[in-house]
Amino acid sequence: MSVTAATGFSAAGIAAGLKSADAEGHAPRDVALVLNHGPDKHAAAVFTTNRVAAAPVLWSQQAITDGRADAVVLNSGGANACTGAPGFADTHQTAEVVAEKLQATGADVSAGDVLVCSTGLIGVRLDMPALLTGIDAAVGQLEPAETAGHRAAQAIMTTDSVMKVSTATGADFTIGGMAKGAGMLAPGMATMLSVLTTDAVIAQPDLDAALREAVRLSFNRADSDGCMSTNDTVIAMASGAHPEADPSGVDLSEFQAALNQVCQDLATQLIADAEGAHHEIAISTINAATEEQAETAGRSVARSNLFKTAIFGQDPNWGRILSAVGTTDVDFDPSTIDVSVNGVWICRAGGIGDDRDLVDLSGRHVKVVIDLKAGAAEATILTNDLTHDYVHENSAYSS
Amino acid sequence: MSVTAATGFSAAGIAAGLKSADAEGHAPRDVALVLNHGPDKHAAAVFTTNRVAAAPVLWSQQAITDGRADAVVLNSGGANACTGAPGFADTHQTAEVVAEKLQATGADVSAGDVLVCSTGLIGVRLDMPALLTGIDAAVGQLEPAETAGHRAAQAIMTTDSVMKVSTATGADFTIGGMAKGAGMLAPGMATMLSVLTTDAVIAQPDLDAALREAVRLSFNRADSDGCMSTNDTVIAMASGAHPEADPSGVDLSEFQAALNQVCQDLATQLIADAEGAHHEIAISTINAATEEQAETAGRSVARSNLFKTAIFGQDPNWGRILSAVGTTDVDFDPSTIDVSVNGVWICRAGGIGDDRDLVDLSGRHVKVVIDLKAGAAEATILTNDLTHDYVHENSAYSS
Numbered sequence: 029m030s031v032t033a034a035t036g037f038s039a040a041g042i043a044a045g046l047k048s049a050d051a052e053g054h055a056p057r058d059v060a061l062v063l064n065h066g067p068d069k070h071a072a073a074v075f076t077t078n079r080v081a082a083a084p085v086l087w088s089q090q091a092i093t094d095g096r097a098d099a100v101v102l103n104s105g106g107a108n109a110c111t112g113a114p115g116f117a118d119t120h121q122t123a124e125v126v127a128e129k130l131q132a133t134g135a136d137v138s139a140g141d142v143l144v145c146s147t148g149l150i151g152v153r154l155d156m157p158a159l160l161t162g163i164d165a166a167v168g169q170l171e172p173a174e175t176a177g178h179r180a181a182q183a184i185m186t187t188d189s190v191m192k193v194s195t196a197t198g199a200d201f202t203i204g205g206m207a208k209g210a211g212m213l214a215p216g217m218a219t220m221l222s223v224l225t226t227d228a229v230i231a232q233p234d235l236d237a238a239l240r241e242a243v244r245l246s247f248n249r250a251d252s253d254g255c256m257s258t259n260d261t262v263i264a265m266a267s268g269a270h271p272e273a274d275p276s277g278v279d280l281s282e283f284q285a286a287l288n289q290v291c292q293d294l295a296t297q298l299i300a301d302a303e304g305a306h307h308e309i310a311i312s313t314i315n316a317a318t319e320e321q322a323e324t325a326g327r328s329v330a331r332s333n334l335f336k337t338a339i340f341g342q343d344p345n346w347g348r349i350l351s352a353v354g355t356t357d358v359d360f361d362p363s364t365i366d367v368s369v370n371g372v373w374i375c376r377a378g379g380i381g382d383d384r385d386l387v388d389l390s391g392r393h394v395k396v397v398i399d400l401k402a403g404a405a406e407a408t409i410l411t412n413d414l415t416h417d418y419v420h421e422n423s424a425y426s427s
Numbered sequence: 428m429s430v431t432a433a434t435g436f437s438a439a440g441i442a443a444g445l446k447s448a449d450a451e452g453h454a455p456r457d458v459a460l461v462l463n464h465g466p467d468k469h470a471a472a473v474f475t476t477n478r479v480a481a482a483p484v485l486w487s488q489q490a491i492t493d494g495r496a497d498a499v500v501l502n503s504g505g506a507n508a509c510t511g512a513p514g515f516a517d518t519h520q521t522a523e524v525v526a527e528k529l530q531a532t533g534a535d536v537s538a539g540d541v542l543v544c545s546t547g548l549i550g551v552r553l554d555m556p557a558l559l560t561g562i563d564a565a566v567g568q569l570e571p572a573e574t575a576g577h578r579a580a581q582a583i584m585t586t587d588s589v590m591k592v593s594t595a596t597g598a599d600f601t602i603g604g605m606a607k608g609a610g611m612l613a614p615g616m617a618t619m620l621s622v623l624t625t626d627a628v629i630a631q632p633d634l635d636a637a638l639r640e641a642v643r644l645s646f647n648r649a650d651s652d653g654c655m656s657t658n659d660t661v662i663a664m665a666s667g668a669h670p671e672a673d674p675s676g677v678d679l680s681e682f683q684a685a686l687n688q689v690c691q692d693l694a695t696q697l698i699a700d701a702e703g704a705h706h707e708i709a710i711s712t713i714n715a716a717t718e719e720q721a722e723t724a725g726r727s728v729a730r731s732n733l734f735k736t737a738i739f740g741q742d743p744n745w746g747r748i749l750s751a752v753g754t755t756d757v758d759f760d761p762s763t764i765d766v767s768v769n770g771v772w773i774c775r776a777g778g779i780g781d782d783r784d785l786v787d788l789s790g791r792h793v794k795v796v797i798d799l800k801a802g803a804a805e806a807t808i809l810t811n812d813l814t815h816d817y818v819h820e821n822s823a824y825s826s
Contacts, residue, residue: 077754078750078753078754079752079753079754079755079759079761080749080750080752080753080761080777081753081761107746109746110745110746110749110774110777110778110779111778111779112762112776112777112778115778149746150744150746150747150749150750151745151746151774151778151779152779253732253733255731255732255733255747255750255751256750256753256754257750258746258749258750258753332654333652333654333732333813333817333821334652334654334821337817337818337821337822338821338822340818340822341821341822343822345549346509346550347506347508347509347548347549347550347657348549348654350479350509350549350657351477351479351508351549351654351655351656351657352654353478353479354477354478354479354480354655354657355476355477355478355655356478360478362478362479362480363511375509375550377511378479378509378511379509379510379511379514379550380509380510380550380551414732414818415818416815416818416819418732418736418818419736419739419813419814419815419817419818420815422732422733422736422737422740423736423737423739423740423742423813
């Protein structure tokens with residue numbers, strides 16, 4: 029299930045010709061549309077903090093300020109980033125055409141409430157005739173069916189090898205979501221995009237707060253190669269259309285837990301599908317002074333090329349882990365820190381611990397635990413190893 | 428010429444058996460000794476800021492506090508990092524033995540003024556019997572000859588393919604230096620170490636200030652893979668022994684310029700010899716609000732794996748450069764920034780500029796210029812590309 033799991037949403041995913049045909053000559057899907065039929069049109073969004081933000085990000089940041097979104101249109105096959113004023117005009121036109129076509133079907137949609145997401149090459153204008161034709165086709169194929177949600181999830185894929193979808197349900201709500209991108213593993217092409225839909229009755233400020241918390245705990249802790257895209261966007265929309273919805277609103281803690289689960293599931297799928305990766309690595313920092321410090325320590329390790337190449341080489345090189353933690357300002361004592369890899373505490377008290385030959389790194393999953401012994405907070409960062417395939421994917425790729 | 432270029436210094440480089448024999452069965456040099464014969468024993472040092480500092484760093488930080496150093500002993504074949512109290516005791520013993528052996532030759536040396544540097548694997552104790560025997564041999568082979576300086580430079584090599592030495596002269600002084608390490612390209616093994624010697628008459632506070640400024644402009648702007656070692660150390664010693672030295676001291680600006688030149692030359696040699704690199708990349712940020720902001724922008728690009736793999740693939744991917752600058756907080760307007768690669772301004776006003784096909788990346792040297800249009804300051808960061816060989820070197824390497 030995907031963005032159509034919740035009541036009140038329809039979706040489409042079609043091939044507009046923005047992406048090249050595959051080896052068998054099939055045109056891949058590259059335009060997705062998600063429509064909120066209401067009654068509520070509450071929406072919230074989180075965007076990249078990269079100051080070189082793509083045109084669709086600049087547009088959507090403005091469009092979401094009123095807390096309402098009627099529809100989201102997404103395209104792969106072009107990021108529309110670093111394209112200047114003409115690129116922004118392209119995004120504007122995209123939203124206008126989506127609104128116009130949807131209005132023609134009787135939907136209550138205004139261009140200023142159409143969010144736009146793009147992913148693909150940076151520094152290239154979109155093929156607007158193809159995109160606008162594609163929007164026309166997508167509007168005609170909007171459906172609330174599960175298959176329609178899956179087609180939308182497929183249409184936003186770039187280097188993804190599989191679509192990423194997830195759902196969760198509560199007493200009186202359903203949450204569905206789709207995502208694409210592999211951290212930032214394949215740049216220009218690998219923006220992280222996600223659209224989350226729910227039929228919960230939830231006030232917009234509550235939806236906004238819940239989305240920010242869920243993103244903080246999930247997508248923001250998936251750090252494949254430390255590079256931040258110009259296009260990253262996560263959007264949540266609430267229709268309030270659940271048949272058994274309590275008009276006074278969902279239980280917020282139940283909703284938060286379900287949203288966290290969907291986002292965490294999608295983030296895990298992104299890391300699992302990271303281009304070129306041979307290992308999925310979870311770095312848990314425990315007994316930190318604060319949750320923020322736990323995150324900082326784990327992120328520093330996740331961004332160490334030396335650590336990431338060591339894991340690729342199946343080398344439990346704890347010195348590289350300590351060295352990466354040592355570059356941060358988090359509270360810890362280098363003479364008491366412990367580190368385990370796949371359950372073996374190979375570093376104890378900042379020095380040589382248990383036999384490193386006991387560590388088995390032949391599998392795809394790697395679990396690193398860093399015990400800072402400085403408090404009671406913890407956080408887990410997800411990342412990948414650095415492989416020959418990563419270098420190949422990101423150097424051979426012609427932009 | 429090397430650390431023996433300046434009057435008042437002798438050096439040695441010998442094979443103690445800390446490193447394995449090479450393919451032809453020759454034992455490589457792995458212990459270096461540099462002795463300051465005075466009359467001045469002024470010294471200054473800059474160390475890694477990694478909080479997981481190796482035992483020799485902790486020792487030398489204490490030893491240098493009085494501004495005096497009589498000798499420096501350096502070993503490859505082991506970093507003596509993450510080795511706890513026993514590792515610190517090993518370093519202490521090393522300094523004691525160096526002092527004792529030198530005193531036996533009539534030299535004025537105290538253990539508390541013997542600096543120690545180590546480089547090699549993290550988390551492994553040194554072979555102390557071999558090291559102490561090696562120190563004995565090194566003391567017996569101390570010479571002021573150029574060849575002795577070169578032997579010392581060879582003894583500190585790890586993954587280096589060539590020794591790095593440099594000299595500069597002023598009206599009444601000579602500066603000589605040696606260095607090892609390739610940024611942090613080969614971890615555990617690739618600590619950056621450098622010893623600089625001069626026969627200048629210079630007060631210790633002036634030597635200290637000159638060293639910090641030279642390191643800031645050179646070694647600290649060579650950022651091969653963004654990883655910071657546990658052992659990095661740069662040491663400067665001044666003997667005041669130049670035959671034509673003015674007792675009132677050198678011209679400080681002339682000395683600073685010469686020291687900058689030697690450090691810049693050594694840093695350039697380090698980047699040129701970075702393990703696994705196919706390109707040497709100079710990233711110049713111009714028209715920045717401050718020199719610090721210029722450095723921040725360049726360093727962000729130098730640390731982008733996406734940029735580094737693109738250069739390996741000979742792809743002038745300016746979108747990845749803009750994206751990296753966009754993650755910083757430096758002053759710039761995404762709609763006015765220009766970027767050139769090897770002389771071609773492929774990004775103008777934040778968008779598509781001149782024809783990217785004009786950029787020739789087939790050679791080893793790459794020059795990136797980022798024009799922030801926010802001021803008048805500039806800085807250049809040196810780095811390397813990210814290659815299959817880097818992944819191979821750092822994953823296959825057994826630690």
